[in-house]
Amino acid sequence: MPDIELSEPAEELLAALWAAEEEGGERAERHSAPTDQERAEAARELAEAGLAQESDGELSLTEQGRREARSVIRRERLAERLLADVLNLGEGQVAEAACRFEHCLQRGIDDRICTLLGHPRICPHGRPIPPGDCCREGARAAPSVISALADLTPGCSGAIAYLQTKRRDMLQRLLSMGATPGTPVRVVQTFPSFVCHLGQGQIAVDRETAQDIYIRVSSTPPPARRPGLWPRGLHRFRFRRGRPR
Amino acid sequence: MAVGARQLLGRLLTGRLGRPGCGCDQCPLAAPADVRRVTLFGSPNVGKSAIFNQLTGAYTVVSNYPGTTVEVARGRVRVGDVLLELCDCPGSYSLVPSSEDERVARDLLLEEQADLVVHVADAIHLRRMLPLTLQLIEAGLPVALDLNIVDEAARAGLHVDPDRLGRDLGIPVVATSAATGLGIDRLRALVTGRPPTPSAFTVGYPPDIEEAVARIGDLLRADYPISRRAIALLLLQRDEGMRQRVLASDPGQLPEIDRVVAETEARFPHPLAVPITLARQRAAERLSRAALTQAAPAPRPSLAEALGRLTVQPAAGLLFLAVVLYVGLYLIVGKLGAGVLVDFLDERVFGDLVNPAVTGFVERLLPWPTWAALFVGEYGLVTLGLRYAVAIVLPLVGVFFLVFALLEDTGYLPRLALLVDRLFKRIGLSGRAVIPMVLGLGCDTMATLVTRVLETRRERLIATFLLALAIPCSAQLGVILGLLSGHPAGLAIWAGVVLGVFLLSGYLAARLLPGEAARFYLEIPPLRLPSARNVAAKTLARLRWYGAEVIPLFLLASVVIWVGQISGIFGLALAGLRPVVGALGLPDAAADAFLFGFLRRDYGAARIFDVHAAGRVSGIPLVVAMVTITLFIPCVAQLLIMVRERGLRTALAMVALILPFAFGVGWVLNFVLTTLRVQI
Numbered sequence: 001m002p003d004i005e006l007s008e009p010a011e012e013l014l015a016a017l018w019a020a021e022e023e024g025g026e027r028a029e030r031h032s033a034p035t036d037q038e039r040a041e042a043a044r045e046l047a048e049a050g051l052a053q054e055s056d057g058e059l060s061l062t063e064q065g066r067r068e069a070r071s072v073i074r075r076e077r078l079a080e081r082l083l084a085d086v087l088n089l090g091e092g093q094v095a096e097a098a099c100r101f102e103h104c105l106q107r108g109i110d111d112r113i114c115t116l117l118g119h120p121r122i123c124p125h126g127r128p129i130p131p132g133d134c135c136r137e138g139a140r141a142a143p144s145v146i147s148a149l150a151d152l153t154p155g156c157s158g159a160i161a162y163l164q165t166k167r168r169d170m171l172q173r174l175l176s177m178g179a180t181p182g183t184p185v186r187v188v189q190t191f192p193s194f195v196c197h198l199g200q201g202q203i204a205v206d207r208e209t210a211q212d213i214y215i216r217v218s219s220t221p222p223p224a225r226r227p228g229l230w231p232r233g234l235h236r237f238r239f240r241r242g243r244p245r
Numbered sequence: 246m247a248v249g250a251r252q253l254l255g256r257l258l259t260g261r262l263g264r265p266g267c268g269c270d271q272c273p274l275a276a277p278a279d280v281r282r283v284t285l286f287g288s289p290n291v292g293k294s295a296i297f298n299q300l301t302g303a304y305t306v307v308s309n310y311p312g313t314t315v316e317v318a319r320g321r322v323r324v325g326d327v328l329l330e331l332c333d334c335p336g337s338y339s340l341v342p343s344s345e346d347e348r349v350a351r352d353l354l355l356e357e358q359a360d361l362v363v364h365v366a367d368a369i370h371l372r373r374m375l376p377l378t379l380q381l382i383e384a385g386l387p388v389a390l391d392l393n394i395v396d397e398a399a400r401a402g403l404h405v406d407p408d409r410l411g412r413d414l415g416i417p418v419v420a421t422s423a424a425t426g427l428g429i430d431r432l433r434a435l436v437t438g439r440p441p442t443p444s445a446f447t448v449g450y451p452p453d454i455e456e457a458v459a460r461i462g463d464l465l466r467a468d469y470p471i472s473r474r475a476i477a478l479l480l481l482q483r484d485e486g487m488r489q490r491v492l493a494s495d496p497g498q499l500p501e502i503d504r505v506v507a508e509t510e511a512r513f514p515h516p517l518a519v520p521i522t523l524a525r526q527r528a529a530e531r532l533s534r535a536a537l538t539q540a541a542p543a544p545r546p547s548l549a550e551a552l553g554r555l556t557v558q559p560a561a562g563l564l565f566l567a568v569v570l571y572v573g574l575y576l577i578v579g580k581l582g583a584g585v586l587v588d589f590l591d592e593r594v595f596g597d598l599v600n601p602a603v604t605g606f607v608e609r610l611l612p613w614p615t616w617a618a619l620f621v622g623e624y625g626l627v628t629l630g631l632r633y634a635v636a637i638v639l640p641l642v643g644v645f646f647l648v649f650a651l652l653e654d655t656g657y658l659p660r661l662a663l664l665v666d667r668l669f670k671r672i673g674l675s676g677r678a679v680i681p682m683v684l685g686l687g688c689d690t691m692a693t694l695v696t697r698v699l700e701t702r703r704e705r706l707i708a709t710f711l712l713a714l715a716i717p718c719s720a721q722l723g724v725i726l727g728l729l730s731g732h733p734a735g736l737a738i739w740a741g742v743v744l745g746v747f748l749l750s751g752y753l754a755a756r757l758l759p760g761e762a763a764r765f766y767l768e769i770p771p772l773r774l775p776s777a778r779n780v781a782a783k784t785l786a787r788l789r790w791y792g793a794e795v796i797p798l799f800l801l802a803s804v805v806i807w808v809g810q811i812s813g814i815f816g817l818a819l820a821g822l823r824p825v826v827g828a829l830g831l832p833d834a835a836a837d838a839f840l841f842g843f844l845r846r847d848y849g850a851a852r853i854f855d856v857h858a859a860g861r862v863s864g865i866p867l868v869v870a871m872v873t874i875t876l877f878i879p880c881v882a883q884l885l886i887m888v889r890e891r892g893l894r895t896a897l898a899m900v901a902l903i904l905p906f907a908f909g910v911g912w913v914l915n916f917v918l919t920t921l922r923v924q925i
Contacts, residue, residue: 125514169343169700170764172518176288176338177768178373180526192559193663193676195769200369200401204557204663206670206765 006049008103009042011072014051017061018069022127074130075110076102077123082113084124085146085161085216094124118147118214122164147217149187149194150210155221157186160198165212174213177203185215282330283436284357286350286381287365288374289336290770292393294318295423296365297333298782300433317353327437332357340380340475341484341518345697345705348486354386355470355490360440363432365391368398368405368420371537375529376522382416382444385472389417389435396422402540410536415444424776448528450478451520457481457509464502467494481506482518553772556660566661573648574686578719579726582644587723590636595628603627619807630803634796637851641723643788645687650783654775658683659767666765672751673707674699675763681708685716688791690883692716693890703760709891710754713879714903715747724850725871728857735868735925742872742914794882802841802881815840825908829873830915831866834859838870842877849874864925865918873911876903 043059046052051065061069079101083094111134119135122128146161160183165171178198186197194210285293301320318333334353335346342348364381366374381388392405411418417435421428461477469476479487492499510517555561604621611617621628652658658680666676678699685692689712696708729736809815822836834856842849853870887896
């Protein structure tokens, strides 16, 4: 796929079209609303690039446009996550900065950032982040700053970054059990359930719940915890439990 | 009418009518007293029940496991001039209920209109506990905070300043340790003193939420037991129970309120519970930072720590479980309970002493055999009903409750829950369900009640079904272990079949029942050495509950059988059962065991014990009988609780499924074992 250079308003419009398809509703305008003329220009630019087509005055994405839009959305929401989770920006700042940031994110860098953030599945506003190649390959070799509890190994420690779940009751429960953002966490074991120290207490959760708890990792255990027990190279054949598909 | 009568009765009991009492100092009926209605509220596992016991001197079940108070405990005690009416709620994490027991607690809080709500909190986890305090204050209730378990907090190096916290929150705060009795006097003085005025402390929420709260508050017209601010916040969090209340009191306003809620939701990316909870957390963080000092923690006893680690690791944990099962169930319940205790009580006490004495006495008093048969003889009230209850069932259940209380008090059960969670997911349950399942090995009736701690209806249904079908109660278990202990092969076949049925039917139920799979998340308390006082209190409280349930039913069953006998219905039913029993390869005498099983599950097992003792059943038929009796329909008491908790139709459907299934499995097992000529 050739790299297409789009102007900022055109990228904005592309993302807006995606969001409209995704939710069947309009996307929250983050900037001052574009003027009709700006919008018309952006629409023309998309149409020329073959990303959108107009019929009955309705602008809709083409197949190629959909691919392009998906990538724009992905970068935008990853940028939001990065700013919110790693740089700890407040809600207002995130929206403003993510908007500028996203345009600077080149293709390929998004996968690195995605890995760094532990392959998040939703943006801070609760909208889904389209998965990239890195998520499908499960590239977890690179160190992550933010990681789902489910992807951590015993001995890792850090603090809770955020919880992501649509189940209100569960969210409430987890919060009241002490899993609030900022609480220090140390993973004790990961099988058969995830057990971790949480603040002063200890909790156990299943894998599904562990996938909803994201942690800002501050220290990971040294990779070979028991040197000498296994001959070099043999570790590849060891049973690795709990790797997500 | 009924309410009026109850109120009158309440006033009579509490002496509000100014009725002179009996004059003694202890008697609740004594002269006009100042009545204080106090509700204990708080998260699970913070020692509410222990506080309740300390204040009342009565014993409810206290345990090192979240969620054991499923029913509300009430107690009344006289302190000086004040009559204290205490009410202990099931544990709740928040005012927005997410399970049935939390709903019970919340409704109680709304309806009780207590003079004082004491929030019992765990001092170690103060930061997590405070949001609930803030919610109670927000609700406009007269609140006091009890920081419990301060002794353990001190061991962890945490020191709380109750006065500072009290000043910041504007409510009375006391520090206690229910286990050691520390601070209880201060708490007693607080609950009997003048009730505090509601605090003015408020949590600031994001502006959009504050605006919505104000708008909803203006829309509410009716009188509510809690503040409008709290109601508005609950509605914004989509609390269905509260919405129903508003629908009942302010039906005209609801559409407008719903609109405000929807509008506000649209302004936030998450459900509103998130920003609301986070705002409270931030306030709690500030408050706890001001009131807490963290010193270097005293070194924890490393043995408990090491054992705590070991019990949650898969291999060591399973080994540990095997040891617990072997010692707890086989040695203590099987050998000690069924062997030593039952032998002694049944043969020495009843066989040699009570039965001959009562028989002689009754026969002299009632010369008519038909009437004498009501009390003595094969199905007599004393020789059968009382003997089964006191000599066979009570020792078994008692010993089991003792073992269970020991396990509970150490904090082992949550560890077991996290070990079996994966397995339980396959049968549609979460690890949390281990509590009702293990308790079911003691008494399925009590366990059916405890399924309330499970969060989804689907999970409660499956758990109720499995308890009714495949979990033998301790009376059955004791008899079975006692009878089969000489036949290891028979015991293995029985255990294999019952476990197989448990897993298979659970698996099928999970596949067939629609609904989302249960999630598992649980606090793991530290392992503690069980306290003799707690264990004794728990065992006694459960036994008392059991005694009140079981003895009347046993006696009633004797009367029913007697009536059945003299009217001939019993004989007819037996005649009807004989072919079924015969098809299983069992002797005719086993038919009454099944008939008795309708009346009480354990009754049936106890009957087989008699039949076996008479040498009329052994080998394959014995194993088949044991399996069928185990799977067989639940006893009357359990059936009643099933109807109450799950509804009549569901309960009947379960029985209709279980009955043919139990006999079917028995028939197949008999066929297989006899065809293969298995020697047992």
